Amino acid sequence: MTDKQRHSWVSIRDSIREMILNSTYGPGDKLPRDEEFAAQFGCARSTVHRAMRDLAQSGLVERRRKGGTTVRRDPVTRATLNIPITRLEVEQKGSTYGYQLIRQSVQPSSPAIMANFALPEARPMLRVEALHLADSRPYIFEDRWICLETVPEITSVDLTRESANEWLVRNRPYSRCDLRLYARPGSASDSEILQSKPGDALFVMERTTWIGEAPITSLSAVAHPGYQLLTQG
Template sequence: MSERRRHSWMEIRDSIRGLILNATYGPGDKLPRDEELALRFGCARSTVHRAMRDLAQNGIVERRRKGGTTVRRDPVTRATLDIPITRLEVEQRGYRYRHRLIRQSVQDTPPAIMANFGFSEPRAMLRVEALHLADNRPYIFEDRWISLETVPEITSVDLTHENANEWLVRNRPYSKCDLRLYARTATAGDRDMLQAQEGEALFVMERTTWIDAAPITSLCAVAHPGYQLFTQG
């Protein structure tokens, strides 16, 4: 008999990650033994073990034989928190959020994306183009390439209902990030997508992430006219 969904290893992984993100367990803290977590979550020990293995592979915890599991002192999730979840950003500004998948397909990486990742030759990746909306008005347009080698699970995600931005933030923390911010003038092609008038200034963010040397995603995000990025340190 299969486990109920709430007891799947992914649910347990997300619960443990949540305890780390909300500082219940901080850098260097030792986590409870797998047996204790299994009792706490009401699941099999093997389910906890699978969840912990994923967290370790993604640089969030360290597991040592006979030494237990500890939160990394330089956890990768610290970097992940710097990537905003667009849905939350929209809702925090008091707007109603909606997401629209425009298209997705597996394609060979073009020269610009190859350069972002440092590839010497094209690789097949999932290209996802999507629009985030605030009160049904264009907010941010995303053109994103996702590595199918590093993130094979993305093929089973319904990106019409779950946006790639939020899924990746919650499921694929990174250890390295290249970020470029700049402005460009709106073109005729931005009129329909972002309701921008030709010549208006648009904010552009290009971001490429890796876990160790493995590529995760390369994103070009273009915001609506008047968009402002606000951050606190």
């Protein structure tokens, strides 16, 4: 009576995770080889491998060639942030999206922007300051720098009608993205643009993207007071 049922890699993964959770294998312990698990579960090594890859990605185990698989001694909390186009984020909340170009000018990159891109010298960039609105109320203010060498077409885009955020995301996928999140107190100019009170704490998301080695854009997005960023999944 051979048990010929097929085991999905998801069920294998869950079984292995369960064993780690219930301390069959504790932090720092070495897990059996993939082959052994395969024999134990009655499945192929590739199925165990698939399961293990998932566990490794989620940060629960660590794999090293020849070294085998070990339960991470210092597990990390790994969460995926989903940052959509701002217009869609607003619309998904059931609000009406609005957009307003505030300023736009060609400038050499500032020292801060050069640092974000790790550039040794200044480059010509288009600086765009714009406000995203939800139900006619300030939602996110973005101060964006776009590298003109990498994205020359941006000069022919009418940024009074279409946000640079949307145009770039739709036309210039990136290959690398750095993210920095922090809080800062609202200044007087923030108060004006975001209708915040001077004492308010503002949530800032700084985002810098490249395509290959070429810088695309670096921006600081300041959200209205009360904004929250959630993980999905």
